[in-house]
Amino acid sequence: MSALATGAIAYLANFVVVFGLYPYRDYVKGFDVTRRSVNNLPQFCMNRYRGMLNNLSQPLLLAAPQGFLYFGYVLGFGGFTGAILGGIFAGYTKVFVGTVARRMSVGSRYNRMDCLSYSSVLDCIISSYRHYGALSFFMGGLATSLIAVLWHGVSLAVLNQTYSKGILESTWDAFRIHALMTFLSNPIRNMFRSSLVQCERSGGVRSIRGYATGEVAIFKEAGAVFLTMWRTEGVPFFLHGVLRTTFKTSVPFAIAYGLFRSMGGSIGLPNHGSSSGSGHIGGRRFLRRY
Secondary structure: OOHHHHHHHHHHHHHHHHHHOHHHHHHHHOOOOOOOOOOOHHHHHHHHHHHHHOOOHHHHHHOHHHHHHHHHHHHOOOHHHHHHHHHHHHHHHHHHHHHHHHHHOOOOHHHHHHOOOOOOHHHHHHHHHHHHOHHHHHOOHHHHHHHHHHHHHHHHHHHOOEOOOOHHHHHHHHHHHHHHHHHHHHHHHHHHHHHHHOOOOOOOOOOHHHHHHHHHHHHHHHHHHHHHHHHHOOHHHHHOOHHHHHHHHHHHHHHHHHHHHHOOOOOOOOOOOOOOOOOOOOOEOHHHHO
């Protein structure tokens, strides 16, 4: 299957999951085991769906990073190179989507400072390009890509070494692998979290040098966070939030992967059977112990 077809199927699968589980992510983010975070769950879901239907560009944009992840993975011929290329595509797409979403927000500080308002996503992109420069859409892209490679890209690379008989087994394998990578990549995500919360410049980014300076500053801040938190809080800081992130991200990732497989999508999965006779390589079973 071509990289373009794989990316298109993955995008469609993720769009369906984003649409279907739209209230789920917000619910998990706000969940508190010590108190009842949502008093009326049906009303909570209806409000989230109502807001989404008023702006259908949200699920369309939110599904894009995973679509580019699969596209880049197949374009990079899978494995190590596919994980890197897919992670880079997913990381920069995620930063772009997040930047557009912030600028579209009514409460955005950019709207307040510059008295800007956008009639649509396309208007936001064109006006922002003129006002802040093209590179301003991708501030923080290098760090986000690094995280995406270690998190989502490696997950696909490991999934490529498994054999799943059907949609349920594919979903379960994807959840197990992605949850493990969520745990392993949690320290680096926490290290970069504060530096990526707000990494845009109010004056925009109009040169490669300015962009590079901003990216270096993000890594310097992350390094300072690592040293400070290691001395003051130790290991608990780097593991903080891993369970919430597992439910928030690994569950939708797994469902989207299972749906992707059921729609005929493939990332180069090995076929069941021996390498002799049929010419196919049998799937590895080492993950059954996990």
